[in-house]
Amino acid sequence: MERSLQEIEGNDWGDPQPDATRLISTVLELRRRPIGTLEVEDLRILLGQQVGVEVLVPLALDRLEDDPLAEGDFYPGDLLVSVLRLPAEHWRGHPDQVRRMNDVIAAVPPEEVDRDLQGDISAFRSCMY
Structure with missing residues (x-):
């Protein structure tokens, strides 16, 4: 939990370009954080x-x-x-993980x-068959 995605995957995606979008900059920054420090919003983004x-x-x-219904920055x-x-x-x-997700x-x-949400649940369940 102290290692970052970058360390775990062994792949450095580099620094954001000067014209990078906020999303790209955020993803690159989050990949460098220890995964144990990631908040709900960070997980949602990644x-x-x-x-x-x-x-x-x-x-x-x-x-x-x-x-x-853990909430990041958008909605429960x-x-x-x-x-x-x-x-x-x-x-x-x-x-x-499917079993765990069904329990959730x-x-x-x-x-x-x-x-x-019902549409997303239905789509998830239909991909299992």
């Missing part, structure tokens, strides 16, 4: 960009198991949505499941 998925999904699931459940939207290939290769989904209070 997973939303599909960066460090293999390393970060277990951490995100830990957070979601504590609070299925924004981390959940980022994780639900990961590619089907990831989930197919990690049945243990089951823990979301029904009154918090709006049409958009």
Whole structure:
């Protein structure tokens, strides 16, 4: 938890170019932070960009198991949505994480499941079959 994604993956993506977007600069900076220091918003950003998925999904699931509607900077459940939207290939290769994700989904209070979240949940579940 003291190592960064950059250290774990053994791949330095370099510094942002002067004309880099805020998102690119943020991703490059977050890749250099120890993963144990990453906040919900940091996980949301990185997973939303599909960066460090293999390393970060277990951490995100830990957070979601504590609070299925963990909130970054946008809205309650924004981390959940980022994780639900990961590619089907990831989930197919990690049945243990699928089980954990299904438990997280089951823990979301029904009154918090709006049409958009229900669509993301349905898409996640359909990629398993």
